[in-house]
Amino acid sequence: MDKLRIAFIGTGSMGSAVLEGLIASGHPRELISATVRTESKAQALRARGISALATETSPDANQLMAGDADLIVLGVKPYQIADVLGELVGEIGKNSVVISMAAGIQLATMASQLPENPNLIRTMPNTPALVGKGVTGLASGPNASAEAVTAATELFEAVGVVVKIEESQIDALSAISGSGPAWVFYIIEQWEKIALEKGFSQADAKLMVRQTLAGSIALLESSGEEPVELRRRVTSPGGTTERIIATLDQADLRSIFSASLEAAVSRAREIANS
Ligand SMILES: NC(=O)c1ccc[n+]([C@@H]2O[C@H](COP(=O)([O-])OP(=O)(O)OC[C@H]3O[C@@H](n4cnc5c(N)ncnc54)[C@H](OP(=O)(O)O)[C@@H]3O)[C@@H](O)[C@H]2O)c1
Incomplete structure (x- = not known):
């Protein structure tokens, strides 16, 4: 892996998270x-020792950068994937590993646009990759070699953990871990709002909620216990916490989570078919 040439085609939020993790891994x-679209962003990358080109000043930037790469990471928006693959067809090595991070773009679609490239990989990372704690779902195409899958896995392990899945599971994974940070941040927002409603200052509300979350995750990781057991330990029979859990149960939180996931999965299918 440390001898492979890696080209990021589209280096925005997600592409640069993976690129930074790769640099940090040595x-x-x-x-x-x-490659990026904007010249100023290419300059910023070059200032950091990365060979970078912008499509607005070098229209053939994608072909030039991907041409001799072993791994090609597609970090453009999903609606741009078809155009970018169109630019790369015939310009990249037959054994190059082409890794898409684009939501909703199927391996079969990639294969139809790159018929000579067997090493096709579809991934779904999440934004904690920015701090080296991402979760990336990785599905490989039917003809991808074991070496290609290993190289792609190692790339995303530079920014967190990798879950190998079948492509049929990627929409559910996208809802659970890809969108996962949004679930967590939304819960934090609601939790902080109710602390404010109880008269705490914004600073105290933030501290209480965020430190409770960080502390609970740290406890979960270090104790080796399951959440259900750690919850039992703060839930005395007949006590106040028991009332909180009963209220959440009554609201059927699990059904709300399940409906949220199903809504995301059905939207992913709509996007894939549009
Ligand atoms: N963000 C997430 O949480 C997340 C999670 C999982 C998967 N993804 C996937 O990751 C991909 C990128 O998302 P993002 O949030 O990182 O988007 P983004 O921040 O908008 O990044 C897109 C990048 O593509 C560049 N670009 C635009 N047109 C280009 C072209 N023709 N050739 C080469 N580069 C071009 C942009 O350059 P400029 O900045 O100069 O315009 C930018 O660097 C999407 O397919 C998305 O589905 C994102």
Whole structure:
């Protein structure tokens, strides 16, 4: 992996999260290249020792950077994937590993646009990759080699953990871990609002909620216990916490979570078929 040439085609929020993780993991900068649309962003990358080109000043930037890469990471928006694959067809090595991060773009679609490239991989990372704690779902195409899958896995392990899945599971994974940070941040928002409603200052509300969350995760990780057991330990029979859980149960929180997931999965199907 540390000898592979890696090209990021589209290096925005997600692409740069993976690129930064790769640099932090010690991958040689001279083996990393990147494209963006805007020249100023390419300049910023070049200032950091990354070979970078912008499509607004170099229209053939994607072909130039991907041409000799072993791994090609597609970090453009889903609606741009078809155009970008159209630019790359015939320009990249037959054994290059082409990794898409785009939501809703199927492996079969990639294969139809790159018929000579067997090493096709579809991934769904999440934004904690920015701090090296991402979860990336990874599904490989039917003809991808074991080496290609290993290289793609190692790339995303530079920014967190990798869950290998079948492509049929990717919409559910997208809802659970891809969108997962939004579930968590939304819960934090509601939790802080009710603290404010009880008269706490914004600073105290933030501290109480965020430190409780961080502390609970740390406890979960270090104790080796399951959440149900750790919850039992703060829930005395007949006590106040028991009332909180009963109220959440009455509201059928699990059904709300399940309906949220199903709504995301059905939207993913709509996007894939549009
Ligand atoms: N953000 C997430 O949480 C997340 C999670 C999972 C998967 N994804 C997937 O990751 C992909 C990128 O999302 P993002 O949030 O990182 O988007 P983003 O921040 O908008 O990044 C897109 C990047 O593509 C560049 N670009 C635009 N047109 C290009 C072209 N023709 N050739 C080369 N580069 C081009 C943009 O350059 P400029 O900045 O110069 O315009 C930018 O660097 C999407 O397919 C998305 O589905 C995102």
